[in-house]
Amino acid sequence: QAMQPYIRSCVSREAEGQARAGQEMEFAVSFIGTASGASTMHRNGSCTALRLGGQTFLFDVSEGTMRQLEYTKIAPSSITKIFISHLHGDHLFGLVPIILNIMVTHKVLMANPQKRAKHKQNHGDKASLEIYGPPGLYNYISMVLALSCSKMKYLDVNVIELVGGREEQGPMATRPRRNRNRNIFLSHYPEIESPVI
Numbered sequence: 001q002a003m004q005p006y007i008r009s010c011v012s013r014e015a016e017g018q019a020r021a022g023q024e025m026e027f028a029v030s031f032i033g034t035a036s037g038a039s040t041m042h043r044n045g046s047c048t049a050l051r052l053g054g055q056t057f058l059f060d061v062s063e064g065t066m067r068q069l070e071y072t073k074i075a076p077s078s079i080t081k082i083f084i085s086h087l088h089g090d091h092l093f094g095l096v097p098i099i100l101n102i103m104v105t106h107k108v109l110m111a112n113p114q115k116r117a118k119h120k121q122n123h124g125d126k127a128s129l130e131i132y133g134p135p136g137l138y139n140y141i142s143m144v145l146a147l148s149c150s151k152m153k154y155l156d157v158n159v160i161e162l163v164g165g166r167e168e169q170g171p172m173a174t175r176p177r178r179n180r181n182r183n184i185f186l187s188h189y190p191e192i193e194s195p196v197i
Contacts, residue, residue, distance in 0.1 A: 026051050032058075032068045037090045044068045045090045054122075055080045058098070065094035066101050076105040077119070077127070084133030087140065095131070096144045102129055103155040110154065128156040135161045 028051040033044030045062025049072070056078040058065075069076070079102055085091055106127045109119040131137065138159040145152065 026053065030072055030074065032065055032072070033062055035062075035090075037088075039064060045094070047094070049074055051078070054078060058082045060085055060091040061094040061098050062090050063093040066097045069098075076102045077109060077123070080129065082129065082131045084131065084137055086134055087136055092140065096141065096148070096150075099129065099131075099141070099145075099152075099155070099157060100150060102127075103152060107154040126154065126156055128158060130158045130160060132160045132162055135163055137161055 030049040030051070032047035032049055033039065035043035035045050037045075039045045039062065044064045044067075046060040047062055047065045047068065048059040049069075050057040050059070051074065056074050058079060058081070061082060061084070076098075079098070082095065082098070084095065106119070106123065109115050131141070138161060141157070141159060
């Protein structure tokens, strides 16, 4: 007997509904920026977009990403998830402008009587954005939004901080001092690491 493949979908229910309704299930990868730590005249910092079934997932959001998105067909309202690999500026400094741009786009669409019904059908009364990344990401986003006096009224932002895996042991200070193996995920975040006395 042939084994049946196990397939799990990462497409939202709304996108699956669009596929059943005959709308195209798009799959496209766009390289928004491919430069390293410093962008150049011809290359923006790190950002990759995956368009999948009406949704857009962004991977790392460097400074200048919002400007680069203007040159693509990616609508800010289609961005539903953002993944941050680590908390270096060249992967993170464009995040808050993108969040605010997504929020303003949703606000404008809800204010337009011709587009409100379709937008509500796709996103409900209040759109949501999920952001995945390492510990410290929530603190970063909260601090930048607070210091810039930005109010998040038209968008629910859910920050999911991912920690380790099967080998996760927590911060170094919670283990005996003779074990010098540092947890690379937690060792650089002062709000998590407690001092060794």
